[in-house]
Amino acid sequence: MLCVRDVTELRELAAEAGEQKRRLEMIGEILAVSEEKFHHFVESSTSFIHENEHIIRQHDCADTSAIAALFRNMHTIKGNARTYSLQHLTGVVHEVEQRYDALRREDTSHAWDQQALIADLERVKTALEHYSSINEVSLGRGPRAAGAQNGAASLTVTREAIEETLRIVDRTDDNDLPALRAMRAELRATLRAIGTERVADALAGVTGSLPSLAQELGKVEPVVRIADNGYRLRSEAAGTVKNVFMHLLRNSLDHGIEMPAQRRAIGKDESGHIDIDVNVHDGALQLTLADDGRGLALARIRGIAVERGWLQAYEAVSDDVIAAFIFRPGFSTATSVTEVSGRGVGMDAVRDFLEREGGAIELRFTDDRAGADYRHFQTVVRLPQQWAVKMADATQAKQEEALGG
Structure with a gap:
């Protein structure tokens, strides 16, 4: 026969298991996206969130153009989150998008409430930061790493291509004009490719x-x-x-x-x-x-x-x-x-x-x-x-x- 203590522990374990499962699912979702693309997604989404916060704080009452901009930005975040199958974030963003949609349709059950809109935005921000934290802290895939890889492998230009170009430079005879021209062209081509995709x-x-x-x-x-x-x-x-x-x-x-x-x-x-x-x-x-x-x-x-x-x-x-x-x-x-x-x-x-x-x-x-x-x-x-x-x-x-x- 189970006592109260046992039931309490079971509930705690169930809650813990649920949270761990959610975290594992999020880790799986993140790992399915390249470091660079995930970093760009976080940057883009953060920019849209900041823009929405600025719009909300600028308006004490409903404004058609403001609501359209809020909805457009949030819809884009959701579309990109769906693109990368970030399901938990997509769910949160969808709920906030629904509020914006109700405001667009002038649904009387949803009035312009600046504090509620800011609170909704905080939910999206928190969900995005949760993903970002897992990416950086748990998986060691921070923005700096993504940026570094952009220069090394995102052509972009692979490390092997850069090393091959350096080998060409090293073995080029300084007295061989055609070889020097070829080396210069090789260097220009490699440098031109860096930072492209x-x-x-x-x-x-x-x-x-x-x-x-x-x-x-x-x-x-x-x-x-x-x-x-x-x-x-x-x-x-x-x-x-x-x-x-x-x-x-x-x-x-x-x-x-x-x-x-x-x-x-x-x-x-x-x-x-x-x-x-x-x-x-x-x-x-x-x-x-x-x-x-x-x-x-x-x-x-x-x-x-x-x-x-x-x-x-x-x-x-x-x-x-x-x-x-x-x-x-x-x-x-x-x-x-x-x-x-x-x-x-x-x-x-x-x-x-x-x-x-x-x-x-x-x-x-x-x-x-x-x-x-x-x-x-x-x-x-x-x-x-x-x-x-x-x-x-x-x-x-x-x-x-x-x-x-």
Whole structure:
């Protein structure tokens, strides 16, 4: 027969076991993410949390633009946490996002309460700090280690590549002009590569999350093809590119690519195709995304614009004008709210991220079906040109130097 002491001990052990299990799960989640990517995630999330705290303290009462910014930032934290499968953090962030969503919808059961909003933000901050503490203290994977690895292995440039370059320097004859030219080109190429990252690597976390998202949507995992054309991203660009394409790739899979049965019926592969092309054009780094889905739902977008009073039913406007409505805060074509979509955040967040960094975004139609209900299109993202490094140029330079060019 169990006594009170035994029951108390059992409860304590159960609580302890539950906490240990949660910690082990969090450790497993963290270990599944590279040190560098985890560090960038913590930095990015911390920045969004600080921005939200500043917004909340600036407003004593509800403000539409403030609420939109709060929701956009928290939705991005959640999207990135889901990308890396940080389940415990995702749950906390989702609860806070729900409060912001209620404020957006002017739900009378949720009024603007500055102290409550700050308390919610503290919950998110505490959860993020818990993950960060486990990463640094328990696993020994601190920001400094991540930063150090960025210079050593994140091309980026591997330690072996650097050592090979040093060996070339050591064995080069100071009196051999062609060899000296080749050595200089090799050094320039290696130094040029330090602090850069392949676009595919920058987006690896996002593209890696697409199979589970596809399963959640009842779709087949898409084929993502990235043509970087020899361009790499400087380290300061990786975070913005990841945040932007987290929204674009998820939207492409959710809204663009059809359900498997629909695709089969029109002779398409069940798995959709998403293409990303990287180039420099008109003095800007340009990343172009396109999928083989049914296209932009112009008729649906126009209908929503009319419902919301943005457009009169009788107005004749171009497809470009209709397409631009998707950048309005709160816009969504989803018929219901899910974990993935329907909350009216996405393209406005993308444009906001890009404009902060001196970038821009546009939609470009790729067919001649003006006025159709659906039109195929590309999403063109532009960023400062200095964020791009053309490694092919470095290779060519090495060859030219070796030939005395």
